[in-house]
Amino acid sequence: MKRVPKQKRKGINTLIILTAWNLWKHRNSCVFEGASPNVAVCLRSFKDEHHLWCLAGAQGLCRLGAGQVGELV
Numbered sequence: 001m002k003r004v005p006k007q008k009r010k011g012i013n014t015l016i017i018l019t020a021w022n023l024w025k026h027r028n029s030c031v032f033e034g035a036s037p038n039v040a041v042c043l044r045s046f047k048d049e050h051h052l053w054c055l056a057g058a059q060g061l062c063r064l065g066a067g068q069v070g071e072l073v
Contacts, residue, residue, distance in 0.1 A: 008060070008063070008064065009060075010060035011058075011059075011060030011061050011062075011063055011064045012060075012064070013060075014053070014058050014060055014061040015061055015064060018046070018049060018050060018053060018061065019046070021049070022042065022045055022046045022049055023042070025045070026041070026042045026045065
């Protein structure tokens with residue numbers, strides 16, 4: 001993290017939390033609701049959550065442009 005510019009650290013930390021949260025929710029869906037593991041669904045969910053987090057005020061995350069990952073889907 002010391003190599004990352006200070007103005008981007010908060011965004012990267014938020015990105016890590018968002019990714020872990022998204023994977024955890026997808027895992028719970030697979031374990032408890034019988035959903036099949038699916039990368040495309042996980043990426044789409046990440047894009048949607050990213051958008052919601054930006055609307056909620058996660059400015060550092062929005063500056064990173066991490067929501068573009070969902071465009072692969």
